[in-house]
Amino acid sequence: MATVTIDGKTITVEDGTLILDAARSLGIEIPTFCYQAKLSRLASCRLCLVEIEGQKKLQPSCATPVLDGMVIHTQSPAVVTARRAMLEFLLANHPLDCPVCDKGGECELQDKVFAFGPREGRFTEWKRTFHSKDYVLSPVIIKNANRCVQCQRCVRICEEIVGASALGSIGRGVKTEETSFMRAWLNCDHCGNCIEVCPVGSLMSLPYRYKARPWDLKEVDTVCPYCGTGCTLTVGLRDGQLLRVRSRRQTGVNEETLCVKGRFGLDFVVHEDRIKRPMIRKNDVLVPVSWREVSNYLKERLLPLKGKGDSVGGLLSAQMTNEEIYTFQKLFREVFGSNNIDSSSRWPVASEGDFYPALLDLISTGIYRGNLREFLSADTLLVAGSNLTDENPVTEYAVRYTLSVLPLHLFILSSRPSRLDKAAKGVKRYIPGREVRILASVLKEVMKAHEEDLKRTFGDVGEVIQGEVIEDDFVRALSSRLLGSRRISILVGTDLLRSPLAVDAFRVISNLIKVLRAAGKECGLQFLFDRSNQMGAIDMGAFPRDGGMGFGSLLEASRDGRISFLYVLGEDPVLNYPDGRLVREALSQVGLLLVQDAFMTETARMAHVVLPGATFAEKDGTFTSNEGRVQRVRAFYNPPFEARRDLEIISHIASLLGVDLETDPSSIFAEIKDLISPYRGVDYEGLGDNGLFTGHEKGVDKGLHPVAIRDVALEGWGFITGNHLYHSGYLSQRSRLLGSLIDAPFLEIGKEGADSLGVREGDSVKVRRNGQSIELKVRVKEGLPEGLLFIPENFGSLSINNLMEKGVYPFPVEVRKNG
């Protein structure tokens, strides 16, 4: 510990604390430019200079650690003069074109000069000018190098947090320009984090350009609707129009970062595809009708079904709020008397009956409900079944940051290569369906080393793993690392959820956690769900329980004509259920197909009744992130045309059946809080900027589950699917900006595979299965396992689910070069 005096106040801090941080904890504000909390220290702007007694030269407080007994001055005449001089240097070449600068009004240079001077300009020389016209770096980023103050925050965040390394400091001295390779179009994630950290108007958002002055914006804090990482974000509106999205410093899991979907992908809310009014199918055509007419129609059709449990079912999106999901399942369970509810139509693809029980067991055994950053402060991190870069980009940023500051050992078990592979101590590629053998092999090694501990905790465990295990470098390295770790964290991705052997994978992971804990280690898991409220959907009970049917079984029952009413809320299974033929056949056999959605989806086109719902932009409520963090979703638009908030619609349907359901999110949340134990400590009104964490419900320890290792055979080519950085579902498909970043779906193929087919990057190939075929452009991706192909899901135009079949994964296909 070190005791220092800053401006006459004394404080005792940890050794190694920076003077800047010590001062801030005393409430003394030292101005900075190049300093950014999570980035490496540059100490180049010299704005944070302070005077230390006994040292002749002023020192940068952002890079100087305290020493015991230091006496520091942040306001002495020498400091004030130096600070002013530094700003004068920055202004010497700054164009001072504030009237036409998007940053004007929220510019750190403006604010600092206003606060610290100089009050007059002495420079009469020519200013350094890189260019006379701003240049575009990407469909979303535009650059003005003349305004740059060379703080290099953009360069550092791009390399250190995002991992794209697309920006650099070009040239030297006064002619240094922070820009792209050859000043050319950026080959990057287009996440715009460089814009976020730019203190001046040097890197700017192209869509926001010249749209508003910041003081004219009305800002609303809400949560990103895309993946389960759960980033907080602030939307800026002018005249009621969404103009920009930004993150907030030190707030939420994302801490001033966002991915491209969160920052630029929210324009889907104004897509012209919105459903404007209710529709009823008449003579095989969907005809717009009034709410009154649709209500009468539904009342007549639904009343006879009240309490008719088995023949009704519901599917809702895990991008709905907790309150909507809770109310939806309540409608089914209490009004229809049905447990046929599901919240994802994209998994499970096999062994449906066992899926949720196994998943719930894994959750109650292993889940860590708490801050991701703390979760990552472990000795070892295993990422299982995810390409983090594409699936949960901001979680990837957090992992990359943690790796740069802590001795965390990263192991990746994933079918697809990702940008994080380079930073990992061990990487294992696999064909889905073979993950169980790999994980079980690790489990066996760990069990072997802890036989005594296991006996003490579980008694005689018998043969937990049946089948042959493998011994390879990855298994050896990971097992020995696990044995040597005190704290282990596991991130479980959506690839595992899609696996035909998902249930076995869950059991092996659950066993692994129990065994590691029995060995005296701390071990927990978080999921990498790709839907913003998947965690909440599971917590709210939006899954089949007590003999209810999941979506796959509902489809089979529908095909056999056993379902009289199917209510689809905010999901598009026709596009994304992994068996195109089954879903189309089944939905055409449903007695009454009711689709409630904001957009005219493929599923809505098949419906008997369509109700115009709302997007996240038009509703209040909560999402629960992958961390188990409950955060407030806040409305910033009103539902357009005759659309209504989904909560109102669900409760309206209940009222047609004579049941009153609450429509006020805070009252519903109060009920959730009473009934769902992890939410006991969460108060709707208390959800501040950072939300609140749900609590952990201690699972009943049922000992270890025996697992028989099976393999899924794949001969020839097989494809898997998943999210792309720019696309993850039918929402992103309706974002004009995201659409401008990627125009067509593609096929990823390994280098060897491409060579064997005689195809190169950009070539067109034909992918065939069961008489169906699609054409795709090739992207060569080094590191994909042999025989495995990747096609991003959710490109509506493609309908890849025509090549998919329930219970199969990867999907075997023939691939041929086109032409």
Next chain:
Amino acid sequence: MKDLREKIREISKRYPDMRSAIMPALYLAQEKYGYLTREAMEEVAEILGIPPVAVYEVATFYTMYNKEPVGKYHIQVCTNVSCMLLGAETLVDHLRKRLGIDVGETTKDGLFTLSTVECLGSCGTAPVMQINDTYYEDLTKEKVDEIIKTLKEEAS
């Protein structure tokens, strides 16, 4: 003859971090291509497995890397303090007249490119210039004329 990839791979083994190998790799690329084209920088980045912009940063920081084509003989006159005090600027003027080009330009016949550079680290023998990899020291106008003449003869 070993190709660029092999040479860079070999030299990179001396460094703990591939970024440390950027400078020697760029010299090798410049040797091969005469100057650093976009493709050359991308090639170096690909061979070293680092982002292209990291190579571009180094290439633009140092004057020793040519980002534009240069003549057969690249004349780099030091105009830093010692050389300047001993008449470097007069030499530059003389070269401009003699070659008929300005600083930063190349003669029409493609033989000479004239540049001014910062300290070449040979202040004891100022004024100094460097032509390709050779130093010419204690220069006078006459010596410069002689050097140009010899190089022209060598080239023809």
